[in-house]
Structures are given as C-alpha cells and as structure tokens.
Amino acid sequence: MKQRSLRATVDRELCVKSGECVLIAPGDFELDAEGISVFVGAIGDEARIEEAMNNCPSHAISIIRERSANEGGNQ
C-alpha cells in the first residue's frame, strides 16, 4: 500500500502572524512566543493543512510530500 508522509514549513520572514492556519488546522500549526506560525504536525490532517496553506494571507506555508521508507514503486 502506498504511504506518504506530509509536512509543512512556514517562512518566518513572510508570516504576518494572522493565526489563520492555527484556526483552520489546530494541532498542526501553533503560534510561537513571537506570534509566528510553526508547523507541529500533531494531527496530520492533510486536507486541513492544505486548506491552511491556501488561506495563508502571506503565502508563508509550503507543503512537502515525502514518500515513506517502506513505500514500494519504481526506483
């Protein structure tokens, strides 16, 4: 069975501290002490993480999809 792991990154220079991502994907994003968003990925809800990325006003969120180590397929 194919498996993919997903993580997101937040560009600290671009983030405007709107907190939109925290509201849309709670548990996957948090605000740090400065109010900047960080990806924590505690839930891993792919749809919500994607929605948070699409709604980020400053385009600070990027999603990285990685193939897991046990994934088969062409090498």
Added chain:
Amino acid sequence: MKTATLRARFEPEIAFTTYDDVRAALHNPDLSRSISLAHEAGNILENVVMVLDREQHRDRRRVESAAFRPETLIEIERRIFPGLIHKTLAELTAGETADLVELGGVLTVGLSARNAGIDLVNGGYEEKRHLVHYLDVIARGVSIDAATRRVEVVKAEVQQALAGFRTDYFEPSVARRREAPVSDRSDVLTMLLLAQAELKLSDEDIMRETAFFLEAGSHSSAQTLTNTTHFLLEYSKIHPDAWHMVAESRLFAQRCVHESVRLRPTNTMIKRRALRDTNVGSTPVISGALIGLDIVAANSDVDVYGERAAEFDPLRVVPPSAARYGHSFGAGVHACIGRTLAIGLPIRDDREFAEGHLFGMVPLMLSVLAARGIEPAPTASVPETGTRRWTRWHSYPIKLRRR
C-alpha cells in the same frame, strides 16, 4: 472638468471576470492596492495598511494581527459578542420599525471599537449611533474610487467626520493608554502606540488607521447583515422554514451569509495598479496599468459554482478548492484581516468542521434576529448611497415581532 477626468481615469484598462483570473490577480505581489495618490491624499486611506505594499505592509500587519489572534476570536464569538447583542437589542421595542443598516452598525460597533482600541463613554445605544454616523461618512472615503460625487466633496466630509472622531473618541483613548498602560491589552491602537517609533507613524497616521479598522469592522458587517436578510426575505417565500433554520442552526445561518457575500460583495470591483510588467493568467499587464477585478462576475463563475451560480442557494455544494464566499474578502496579502471575525471560518462540504469552528459575528446576529421574528417594514423612498458599489444599502426598514 477635473472630476470627470479623474473619474474617467478610474475606469480600469483591463477587467478580469473569471474566478481563476481574479484569484491569480489577488495573489500577484506586482499588483498594488494603492491605486491613486490623488484619491488617498487627505483621505482616510492615506498610509493605512490597506494601501501599503511588501515589507511596509507586512510589518504593519504583523503588529495589528495581535488584535485578531485565534484565542481572541474564540473569546469574542463565544463569550463577548452574544452578551453585546442581547444588551443592545434589549433597548429596542418589539413591533417598532428599525433600520437594519443602522441596527447592524450599532450591534457591531461596540465590538469593533474594542478591537480597534477606541473606548466608548457609556456604550449605550445612542452613543453607538453617534459613532456609526461618523463611520458611515468615513466609509465613503474608503470607497472613494466608486463615488458618484466629486472627490473633493467626499474628502471634505471625511475630514470633518475624522475631526469629530479625533476629539470625541481617539484622543481620550490614546491619553488613557499613554497614562496607564495595561500590559494585557492587544487592541490595534495599543499595538500601534507601542510600535509607533519602529513603524515611524505619526499620531495622525494612527488615528486614520484605527478609524479605518473601526469602519471596516462595523460598516461592512452591517451591510452584510442587510444583504443576507434581503436574500432571505425572498428565499423564505419559496422555503418557508428558512428563517426557522437560521434561528436554530448557526451553520445554516453561516451558509446564508457566505452565499450572500458571494452574490453581493461589499466591493463589487476591486482595483489594482501594476507596479511592473506582469501577467494575470495568460494576459499581460503593463507597468502602471489600472486593472479591475470584477468580483460579482468571478463569484458567479459557472465553472466553479455551477449553472445556477447567480441564484441564492445556501445549500449549494462548492468544490473544496473554492471559497463559498468567493473573492469578496480579497485574497493574498491584502485579504481582509477581519474576515474570520465577521463571517467565521470556511465551510467545507466534504467533511465535518473542526471542534473549534468559528461561525462569525454576522451569522450570530442573523440567528438572533431570526429568533425574534424579522420582517420588512413598508417605507417611503430610500436616499441614494452616493456610491457605485450597488450592493450597499443606505437604510433597510424592518420590524422585530418579539423582543
């Protein structure tokens, strides 16, 4: 004639009408929100966050975001706003005619003032009406590019309203914050005063910025409440249980508001000025060009919202990649900072909403008014709004059957 020339120059050279093109334009950093210094200078818009670009915009917005933190929005929606609505409505008598535009303004202005950092004297209905009057005038300055009257006349009225706002509200609020700082305050005014040197802001800049936030929070919400009510009064003729559903289900109320915002956006034609040569979709845009983003057309794009896109249908199924409310709140760096507070978080048809879902202030007001039995009241002629933004109301007489 000077005004005619100015107005003619404000007809966009290119208009974009599809959902995808408008989305691309809103996300394009080479298209500036600052479209004309002639309209901004001496107006409410001068140097406010809405017309800034790049780092200047980012730095201002970072400071102001503190007033819209997730925990603040949750606190407002679940604890503060419900109490404010009931307190305000208690001052209305059942059966008497009220103006929904004014009522919406009065209901939201207390909360908007709290967020903007403007202290009210007693917070009563009459004081709020007084403040709403200032904001109505200031709103004409915000939408000056669509004014039907001479730009100089609009600016003069805005200056007069700002002078009253400064004396009655702004200066006392600033004095209070400078004399006795409160460490846990996070309203826009407090945050701007703390960052005043860093952001190189004059007191006048801060006054316009707080007035702008106050106007955006109150005036737009009142217009959205009115537009949704207008749609529902028609919709309920075919769906007699609609008002009952609005009263009973906050989610249905939110669907109605999102649908109404899609069809009747507060700004029907968003404008942008190209800072350099760029592209929107496959269309080249040359440096300096004024472009128009036809929000009404884009929000009714049949490729996104289906063949009956132009109809009010709160139960419409919308693809996950699109917003139910279309592009009405903008997108990208200039996306409306108060959107979540006003209309809540996006609704998706393909899954349940999260535990922390927010419905927004306007759906909450709509639900409460529905529970009190809202109905139209016959009236004489309604004055002109003074703007080409045809989705706005000057007044909308209603009655509430129950207190």
